[in-house]
Amino acid sequence: MRSLHLEAEIGQIAETVLLPGDPLRAKFVAENFLTDVVCYNKVRGMYGFTGNYKGQKVSIQGTGMGMGSAGIYIHELINTYRCQNLIRVGTCGSIQPELDLGQVILAMSASGDSDANSLLFKGMHYAATADFDLLYKAYELAKELKIKTHTGSVFSTNTFYDLEPNRWEVWQKHGVLGVDMESQILFTIAKRFGAKALALLTVSDNIITGTASSQQERENTFNDMMKIALGLA
């Protein structure tokens, strides 16, 4: 059996699946970090691969940008392919001055502006949270690997570009570390269907100051995030 947006056969996708927004990041990771790689999905160019990392079977699946797109893949991975551990490996914009470009955030919770969430919870506000077990393991692993991380809350938005000034001020004041576009829906769907979820986010830019990482910096820091995520598999 296949799902609507993924053409993998049952059993082709590992229990642990890493989720970058960018399908080409999935390809890069598969080609550079995994062995015995099989590409199981090309539908809509949303690449998915399964391979081995230090003897463990692991998959990496692009989700596209935004909660609408990511929600589709997350739903199908859990409900059709029975994936158990879903770990987002993404980028985010920082809204805190002390967060340097390239640093890794372990997202403990995700607020957001998704209509999907407000409709589901009838206008009330669900606290979408990561799985504690995965979060704790990622924290310990990062310490062991001597990778500096920041654990805290993030915000997932459906609109990348800000049309109004000072949009992030209130979130900054409440300690939110960074802004991405998928973590909230990941935590919500995973919790609903009994899977474990975590989001690791590399800071690619600072939304307040406007600074952004160079391509070289992105590559180096991206490796830090991948070492943690793959270590969890």
Ligand SMILES: O=P(O)(O)O[C@H]1O[C@H](CO)[C@@H](O)[C@H]1O
């Ligand atoms: O780097 P990825 O995983 O795509 O994540 C971030 O980058 C995209 C926006 O440029 C959004 O998907 C956002 O969540």
Ligand SMILES: O=c1cc[nH]c(=O)[nH]1
């Ligand atoms: O969603 C995102 C991702 C990276 N940088 C941002 O500013 N926003």
